[in-house]
Amino acid sequence: MNEHQQTLWEFMQQQADKLGVQTMQHIGLTFISLFIAVLVGLPLGIYITRKKQLSGIVLGIAGILQTIPSIALLGFMIPVLGIGAKPAIVALLLYALLPIIRNTYTGITGVDGAVKEAAVAMGMNKWQVLFKVELPLAMPVILAGIRTATVINVGVATLASYIAAGGLGEFIFGGISLNNTNMILAGAIPAAILAILFDFLLSRLQKLNFKKIKGAVRFAPALLILLSGLYFIPSAYGSKLTAGFTPEFMGRQDGNLGLISKYGLKIHTIVINDAVMYKAAQEKELDVISGYSTDGRLKAYNLIVLDDDKKIFPPYYAAPIVRGDALRKFPELEKTLNLLAGTITDSVMTELNYKTDYLHQTPERVAKDFLLSKKLYKPERGGHDAVVRIGSKIFGEQYILASMYTMLIKGYTNYDVATKTGLGGTKIVFDAMTNDQIDVYPEYTGTGLLAILQAPPQTVTRLQVSKDSTYNYVQAEFKKRYNIKWLKPIGFNNAYALMMREQQAKELNIKTISNLKRYLDSK
Amino acid sequence: MIKIDRLVKTFGATKAVDGISFEVNEGENMVLLGTSGCGKTTTLKMLNRLIEPDSGTISINGENIMEQPPELLRRGIGYVLQNNGLFPHYTVAENIAIVPNLLKWDKAKTQKRIEELLGKLHLDKKYLNVYPNELSGGQQQRIGLARALVADPPVLLMDEPFGALDNVTRSKIHREFLALDELKRKTIIMVTHDVQEAFELADRIALMDKGKIVQIGSPSDLLFNPKSAFVRDFLKEQHLQLEFKTITLNDIWQHLPPAAGDKNTHHLPAEAGVWDVLEKFKFSPKEHLDIINKQNKEVKSITFDELMAAFSKYKNHQAHE
Numbered sequence: 001m002n003e004h005q006q007t008l009w010e011f012m013q014q015q016a017d018k019l020g021v022q023t024m025q026h027i028g029l030t031f032i033s034l035f036i037a038v039l040v041g042l043p044l045g046i047y048i049t050r051k052k053q054l055s056g057i058v059l060g061i062a063g064i065l066q067t068i069p070s071i072a073l074l075g076f077m078i079p080v081l082g083i084g085a086k087p088a089i090v091a092l093l094l095y096a097l098l099p100i101i102r103n104t105y106t107g108i109t110g111v112d113g114a115v116k117e118a119a120v121a122m123g124m125n126k127w128q129v130l131f132k133v134e135l136p137l138a139m140p141v142i143l144a145g146i147r148t149a150t151v152i153n154v155g156v157a158t159l160a161s162y163i164a165a166g167g168l169g170e171f172i173f174g175g176i177s178l179n180n181t182n183m184i185l186a187g188a189i190p191a192a193i194l195a196i197l198f199d200f201l202l203s204r205l206q207k208l209n210f211k212k213i214k215g216a217v218r219f220a221p222a223l224l225i226l227l228s229g230l231y232f233i234p235s236a237y238g239s240k241l242t243a244g245f246t247p248e249f250m251g252r253q254d255g256n257l258g259l260i261s262k263y264g265l266k267i268h269t270i271v272i273n274d275a276v277m278y279k280a281a282q283e284k285e286l287d288v289i290s291g292y293s294t295d296g297r298l299k300a301y302n303l304i305v306l307d308d309d310k311k312i313f314p315p316y317y318a319a320p321i322v323r324g325d326a327l328r329k330f331p332e333l334e335k336t337l338n339l340l341a342g343t344i345t346d347s348v349m350t351e352l353n354y355k356t357d358y359l360h361q362t363p364e365r366v367a368k369d370f371l372l373s374k375k376l377y378k379p380e381r382g383g384h385d386a387v388v389r390i391g392s393k394i395f396g397e398q399y400i401l402a403s404m405y406t407m408l409i410k411g412y413t414n415y416d417v418a419t420k421t422g423l424g425g426t427k428i429v430f431d432a433m434t435n436d437q438i439d440v441y442p443e444y445t446g447t448g449l450l451a452i453l454q455a456p457p458q459t460v461t462r463l464q465v466s467k468d469s470t471y472n473y474v475q476a477e478f479k480k481r482y483n484i485k486w487l488k489p490i491g492f493n494n495a496y497a498l499m500m501r502e503q504q505a506k507e508l509n510i511k512t513i514s515n516l517k518r519y520l521d522s523k
Numbered sequence: 524m525i526k527i528d529r530l531v532k533t534f535g536a537t538k539a540v541d542g543i544s545f546e547v548n549e550g551e552n553m554v555l556l557g558t559s560g561c562g563k564t565t566t567l568k569m570l571n572r573l574i575e576p577d578s579g580t581i582s583i584n585g586e587n588i589m590e591q592p593p594e595l596l597r598r599g600i601g602y603v604l605q606n607n608g609l610f611p612h613y614t615v616a617e618n619i620a621i622v623p624n625l626l627k628w629d630k631a632k633t634q635k636r637i638e639e640l641l642g643k644l645h646l647d648k649k650y651l652n653v654y655p656n657e658l659s660g661g662q663q664q665r666i667g668l669a670r671a672l673v674a675d676p677p678v679l680l681m682d683e684p685f686g687a688l689d690n691v692t693r694s695k696i697h698r699e700f701l702a703l704d705e706l707k708r709k710t711i712i713m714v715t716h717d718v719q720e721a722f723e724l725a726d727r728i729a730l731m732d733k734g735k736i737v738q739i740g741s742p743s744d745l746l747f748n749p750k751s752a753f754v755r756d757f758l759k760e761q762h763l764q765l766e767f768k769t770i771t772l773n774d775i776w777q778h779l780p781p782a783a784g785d786k787n788t789h790h791l792p793a794e795a796g797v798w799d800v801l802e803k804f805k806f807s808p809k810e811h812l813d814i815i816n817k818q819n820k821e822v823k824s825i826t827f828d829e830l831m832a833a834f835s836k837y838k839n840h841q842a843h844e
Binding site: 124 | 573594600609
């Protein structure tokens with residue numbers, strides 16, 4: 001890496017357009033939701049000062065809303081409100097409610113009883129008491145609540161990017177996924193400045209004396225609406241289909257950048273979190289999404305993978321890898337593990353993942369059912385010749401594969417098996433192997449190439465052409481560097497993929513990414 | 524005239540006001556006196572419907588107040604609170620103008636009236652645009668009074684109006700209160716727990732206990748003809764001082780020596796209480812003080828000893844009646 005390290009300033013200058021749009025979206029989201037929260041919270045707060053028996057319930061509910069994790073709240077909203085601005089605004093509004101209701105209630109109940117009594121005794125009706133006495137005197141407390149709500153909203157609005165509502169979260173979460181510090185800071189610093197700025201301005205408003213506050217309060221709604229309007233300015237574009245990509249996919253060469261440079265794909269793209277992306281595709285909020293080709297959700301939500309006909313996504317073929325020592329120690333091992341070679345296709349793996357992830361069957365049951373169907377299953381021999389240690393990473397697919405290997409070894413050999421499943425990420429499981437803690441685990445060619453070997457970009461481009469060249473490269477390099485052997489591939493390729501709803505893809509006759517481009521370009 | 528008939532108010536299990544009836548004449552200053560929790564404040568607040576009675580009737584000038592819209596009723600009744608209840612977010616002028624604004628007076632009329640009142644209450648015009656928290660307690664209480672008086676209501680309700688003031692300020696305001704011509708025409712009902720204050724300001728006193736009126740009458744009635752041991756005990760500690768304040772020179776005139784004084788010098792009128800004369804003796808080095816009976820223009824010159832002797836004779840005389 002002798003490339004010039006880009007500074008934060010350069011990054012911000014280069015991305016000034018995006019930064020401006022995101023900042024405006026951020027301010028807009030914050031204030032639209034704040035405005036509605038005031039419209040709802042203020043009358044509600046006033047109402048519960050009149051009906052004190054309701055105050056406990058109302059404040060309780062607002063308090064519970066406050067404790068729901070933001071991403072969960074956003075997730076709940078998708079089936080009802082879809083993705084984009086609407087659910088984000090509703091979620092932010094719910095977070096802003098508590099401080100506004102509570103401070104309105106506290107402020108009004110805190111007004112000196114003698115002053116209220118004097119107001120009534122002089123012949124004011126209840127509305128005059130409210131508008132001439134209670135609200136003006138409670139205003140500093142109410143403003144403090146609005147101030148708290150504003151700062152909360154600026155913070156939570158970063159999460160709006162999870163559901164494609166834009167805002168500075170796009171940079172922050174994109175930066176985190178891509179391990180790009182400049183990108184994180186380009187989002188985080190403006191967000192922090194916005195929070196500090198609004199907090200400061202509202203604190204000034206709070207400190208104004210009674211005379212000036214009258215004018216300021218009258219001016220505030222207009223300002224709120226103006227700031228809210230910022231959100232709508234940048235969103236005047238569209239295309240026939242809408243794509244939702246994860247922040248990581250957006251920034252990767254073997255992701256959106258590749259789609260643009262190799263395919264010339266021009267599609268209206270929004271940034272969205274992986275957790276809600278599939279659901280949004282099913283709900284027809286999105287038409288094209290980025291995902292993993294063997295994800296169980298493909299089946300759960302009736303999605304199909306578009307063929308990557310120009311090979312921009314590197315292959316991630318799965319194969320068991322074994323330490324050289326272990327192969328010598330357990331002569332029957334290689335033959336046994338290779339029983340599975342070529343048996344599991346993409347669609348089969350998707351089906352198996354679907355069973356564990358969505359039907360909540362145990363990986364053992366899924367593994368056994370599969371082996372039975374392939375007539376590979378044999379009852380345990382109960383041998384104790386030696387112990388083979390099998391590892392796996394911490395996701396469903398790996399658990400299923402580990403279970404299959406366990407059953408095969410116990411059925412076909414006299415070895416016993418110890419499993420060490422759920423080893424965090426690639427680094428953890430691979431370190432376990434090089435440190436002689438495990439003997440075998442399923443790995444992917446792409447991961448081996450990029451994460452473990454960290455092959456240079458030119459090599460990656462060269463190898464991407466076919467699955468065999470990648471496999472051959474990692475096999476040779478692993479042997480040379482680590483004395484680890486890649487056995488035969490299992491068959492499926494768990495790579496990045498573009499997906500669409502099956503029905504829509506059929507209607508539009510789209511099977512490959514090139515088909516998609518042609519459809520988008522046609523008038 | 525205010526007529527209160529069999530008024531009852533209960534809060535939970537306690538009977539705060541237990542079937543009281545009394546009348547207040549026009550222009551009269553009626554003081555409701557009693558300890559905390561005797562029901563005097565509850566009674567007062569029922570008069571402008573800040574508290575609604577459970578039963579009983581109240582009529583002002585023959586009209587049942589329960590049949591009037593409460594807001595309109597209240598705009599016609601002045602109300603002064605113990606802690607003044609001024610609006611902290613309103614200037615002095617805005618505070619006084621609250622009722623005129625509710626009554627939709629025109630600005631000039633309101634302004635004129637406010638200035639007039641400030642003059643009568645010895646407040647400088649420079650205070651018009653300051654906020655209440657910039658004023659002293661005594662000034663705040665005067666503004667509270669001005670606010671109650673501004674629309675010239677015939678009836679004034681005062682809830683411990685001077686209770687939050689220090690003694691010096693309080694006696695100063697008492698004197699202004701008695702001298703203020705605005706108040707002379709008004710029917711005033713005042714609540715206090717301060718016996719001295721009641722005796723100084725009241726035409727009649729209603730002494731209350733446990734939600735009932737124990738005795739109602741003029742200060743000297745309560746002092747010299749207590750109806751029960753409760754009344755006697757209530758006044759016992761300050762009895763002598765109250766006597767000095769209640770008995771006037773007119774009362775003891777016949778017991779004073781007949782020596783005529785100089786008709787042309789400065790005289791103390793015989794309406795003055797014995798207490799006032801004693802104070803004069805304290806501050807004046809003269810041995811003799813000239814007093815005048817305005818009805819028969821008789822002038823007497825008295826010494827301290829003669830005054831005390833006359834007071835004592837009067838008291839003996841009362842006791843034998």
